[in-house]
Amino acid sequence: MHEINYEVPSTVAQAVTMLKRHGEKARPLVGGTDLLIQLRAGVRRPEYIVDLKHIKELRQIKFDAKKGVRLGAAVPCIEVHESEVMRKNYPGLTEAAHLIGSLQIQNRASVGGNLCNGSPAADTTPALIALGAKARIAGGKAVREVAVEDFVTSPGRTVLKPNEILVEFVIPAPKPHSSDAYLRFIPRNEMDIAVVGVGTSLTLDGDVVKAARIALGAVGPTPIFAKKAGDSLIGKTLDNAAIETAAQLAMEAATPIDDMRGTAEFRKHVTGVLTRRTIQIAAERARNK
């Protein structure tokens, strides 16, 4: 690995100052589970590594029944899974965090890092999009908010400017009779990268859908917000026909490629399957709340 400098800010302001000073020469570090591999492979060659995980705001999970949760960008996936507030209110996102790699990886990797790495196959990103999460970004004159579906711009690239950091996610409080689900397809039981991932959130009023959002992973150059698929459910009774229409629209939103993990045709098919299943799981959970 090339020579690097390591810096440890303890506040957001310090981090932003360091990043401003170094510009394109710096890369933030949280869990490092993607970054160290990229450094060894020479894919990224920053001169400065700025370790963000000792900043308090980036490490907290703060829940308010009205405002929702503020999930710090550097909270390790394992702490998301172990948080009762997260498991109860956002089970789909929590499951996505608990699907990433092994325990060794979940103990270091963060939901924020998963997004900032910019992979189209990131497991937690479709779950965040389904929940309507916003990313709060510091570095400019004021903190700015970006919807998670607008965060990744191309594989490995995001809306973050060199002097900006992702501080936290703001996820709306769950409405009564609402819930979420995330499923991914991989060819083995654990420890693989998604061939397709689908996140769905639903709010029900009896059998009628009041709100719905569906997002897709690994079927395009960035995570995809399948807005038409979710919108198609709103106002409808959640029957097989409604679910089938949403699944078809999700398949249409997918723009997969053929690669070693699966063919484009297979990925489209699986997008439909996982859309149906996540709708059913989210609905089941919503009814029980």
Place this chain on the structure above:
Amino acid sequence: MAQKAKSNGKVNGHHAHHAHKTRVEATINGEMVEFLCEPRQSMLEVLRDVLELTGSKEGCLTGDCGACSVIIDGRTVCSCLMFGVEAAGKNITTVEGLADGAKLHPLQQKFLEDASLQCGICTPGFLMSAKALLDRNPNPTEAEIRYALAGNLCRCTGYDKIVHAVLDAAKAMQAGG
């Protein structure tokens, strides 16, 4: 805490051409240790090359195989995916810290009795993942053991003997062994 890690190289300004080293303090296997390392060195390189703790093995260097697993503040991590400078202020246990003098840890004892290794490269990592599991859950089911060990690969044993050794060690530890 990690803020103690102070770079000897200048952060703002010119750098010497030779690799600059950083002083780091951490607790390793119960002892306060101070070491110098380059910021680019992984925790695994620091353990093996600086501290001469060669129990942790280098396998894939991508976080897939788990041969470099160590326990940091109660949680297993792949030491190949962490910088040594990140160890500042942390409490680290490596396979060298398992035995109590000449007395093997029950996990080590059961790995031997159950023939849970052949070539042995993966064994230190498995021991650390198993220890972290038993520290949190002294009486795990077989499924829980398999889940906790999913980040450790073994090409020799077919895993069954490893899982049995962890079950046996849990029993022995509950019985006060």
